[in-house]
Amino acid sequence: MSEQETIDFGYQQVPKSEKKNKVAEVFHSVANKYDVMNDLMSFGIHRLWKRFTIELSAARPGHKILDIAGGTGDLASAFANIVGDQGNVVLADINGSMLEVGRERMVDRGHTSNVDYIQANAEELPFPDNYFNCITIAFGLRNVTDKQKALESMFRVLKPGGRLLVLEFSKPTSQLLSKVYDEYSFKALPLMGKLVTDDADSYKYLAESIRMHPDQETLKAMMQKAGFDPVTYHNMTGGIVALHRGIKL
Amino acid sequence: MRTLKLAGIAAIETLVNQALKYDPVSKKRLENLQGQVFGFHFQQPDLDVYLMIETQQLRLMGQWDGDTQAEVSGLMKDFIQLASAEDKTQALMEFGLQVQGSTQSLSVLQSVMSSLNIDWEAAIADVTGDVPGHLIADGIRFLASSAQSIIGNLDRSSRNFIKEESGLFAHPVQAEEFSKKVADVRFQSDRLQARINKLKQQMEAIQQ
Ligand SMILES: C[S@@+](CC[C@H](N)C(=O)[O-])C[C@H]1O[C@@H](n2cnc3c(N)ncnc32)[C@H](O)[C@@H]1O
Numbered sequence: 299m300s301e302q303e304t305i306d307f308g309y310q311q312v313p314k315s316e317k318k319n320k321v322a323e324v325f326h327s328v329a330n331k332y333d334v335m336n337d338l339m340s341f342g343i344h345r346l347w348k349r350f351t352i353e354l355s356a357a358r359p360g361h362k363i364l365d366i367a368g369g370t371g372d373l374a375s376a377f378a379n380i381v382g383d384q385g386n387v388v389l390a391d392i393n394g395s396m397l398e399v400g401r402e403r404m405v406d407r408g409h410t411s412n413v414d415y416i417q418a419n420a421e422e423l424p425f426p427d428n429y430f431n432c433i434t435i436a437f438g439l440r441n442v443t444d445k446q447k448a449l450e451s452m453f454r455v456l457k458p459g460g461r462l463l464v465l466e467f468s469k470p471t472s473q474l475l476s477k478v479y480d481e482y483s484f485k486a487l488p489l490m491g492k493l494v495t496d497d498a499d500s501y502k503y504l505a506e507s508i509r510m511h512p513d514q515e516t517l518k519a520m521m522q523k524a525g526f527d528p529v530t531y532h533n534m535t536g537g538i539v540a541l542h543r544g545i546k547l
Numbered sequence: 548m549r550t551l552k553l554a555g556i557a558a559i560e561t562l563v564n565q566a567l568k569y570d571p572v573s574k575k576r577l578e579n580l581q582g583q584v585f586g587f588h589f590q591q592p593d594l595d596v597y598l599m600i601e602t603q604q605l606r607l608m609g610q611w612d613g614d615t616q617a618e619v620s621g622l623m624k625d626f627i628q629l630a631s632a633e634d635k636t637q638a639l640m641e642f643g644l645q646v647q648g649s650t651q652s653l654s655v656l657q658s659v660m661s662s663l664n665i666d667w668e669a670a671i672a673d674v675t676g677d678v679p680g681h682l683i684a685d686g687i688r689f690l691a692s693s694a695q696s697i698i699g700n701l702d703r704s705s706r707n708f709i710k711e712e713s714g715l716f717a718h719p720v721q722a723e724e725f726s727k728k729v730a731d732v733r734f735q736s737d738r739l740q741a742r743i744n745k746l747k748q749q750m751e752a753i754q755q
Contacts, residue, residue: 343550345557346550346553346554346557347550349553349556349557349608350549350553350609352606352608353597353608353609353610353611353612354610354612355612356611356612356613358582358613359581359582376606379601379602379603379604379606380582380599380601380606382581382582382601382602383602408603532549534549534550535550
């Protein structure tokens with residue numbers, strides 16, 4: 299027993315075999331607070347941004363819909379209500395813990411029969427060609443390493459006539475708003491993150507990753523390069539967030 | 548301000564769904580309409596609202612990028628006048644709401660909505676402010692209470708198809724303009740109230 303190999307886990311040493319579980323536990327606790335943080339950080343406006351995404355989805359009963367990087371399943375839940383028993387919603391995320399919380403939330407909301415949960419990387423979607431009527435990725439593309447590859451993968455699994463909706467932080471259209479927003483995201487966000495999840499660094503990462511994300515026109519060009527045509531976008535809340543829509547002809 | 552309008556619509560949706568939650572009979576009746584989308588187009592002030600019937604609830608939307616089961620449009624003031632008219636059939640001829648699509652589904656929807664115990668006036672007042680809330684609520688109440696008679700009296704040949712007049716609806720709702728009008732009305736009524744108060748004080752001063 300004493301011979302068991304140990305490894306660092308924060309400042310502690312834990313048996314190597316347990317680290318995976320410990321890490322999962324951490325993610326689990328962050329995942330659980332994820333919804334609260336979302337509301338707090340956006341003053342609840344993320345719900346409205348998501349509503350707009352649904353409005354542009356043209357989702358109908360019987361449709362197959364993929365919510366990739368779906369996290370706790372806000373969009374997937376709305377889609378499950380729309381597609382009905384004949385349809386199917388896939389809630390997919392690269393992170394197993396996030397997916398598990400997503401599943402719990404979905405069951406809490408009363409969804410059981412028409413939702414599948416799949417651990418998947420947006421860059422290599424494990425679905426057949428021409429499969430989904432609609433794909434959504436909300437606040438997820440930013441975290442993907444090879445975004446172009448992910449867009450191409452989404453293009454492949456969409457049916458002809460299907461649409462991709464990318465909801466993501468973008469570039470504020472006014473300089474003043476941009477300044478206020480910078481102050482907010484670089485100072486207030488990490489502070490809130492620290493208070494609620496005791497994890498300021500993750501939220502510092504969030505603010506930084508938002509700045510690194512391609513702006514409206516760049517993302518549009520990337521979607522076109524992946525094959526989407528036409529590609530349009532709508533700025534929301536002064537361009538802090540943009541919703542891009544690409545159709546696969 | 549897209550988000551402003553979305554917020555208002557979300558608030559009304561919550562209210563309707565709460566009412567539905569405690570009314571299993573109405574919920575059951577909506578099952579037949581599952582998946583259908585209805586469009587309502589108010590004009591002056593302009594407001595488009597789409598209603599989608601989901602499995603267990605309704606979804607209200609500010610825009611919709613797909614087919615609809617039926618669409619109804621009309622001037623807000625006509626909705627209001629119709630609401631207070633004694634003889635709705637007569638009034639209808641004068642004010643004319645335009646209906647397109649499946650009147651049958653619309654009539655089921657109408658009867659469910661009017662059976663729900665919702666104070667539309669209060670609900671909309673919460674969203675838009677007292678004055679227009681009152682006006683819009685009249686319009687909605689009218690829709691719920693008398694869509695049946697509209698539908699019953701529609702002569703197929705005289706139906707006005709919205710799409711034929713699509714110029715009217717070509718552009719998305721100017722929610723900003725709408726809320727500005729709301730603010731204007733409120734501002735004016737506040738000023739009026741202030742003037743009344745001032746006059747009252749002057750009268751009291753004179754009487755003393
Ligand atoms: C900020 S959350 C967004 C969750 C949810 N869509 C929402 O809007 O609330 C980002 C999610 O993207 C997931 N993610 C990051 N990289 C990914 C990838 N390459 N493929 C799939 N999901 C990914 C993360 O695990 C996380 O759950």
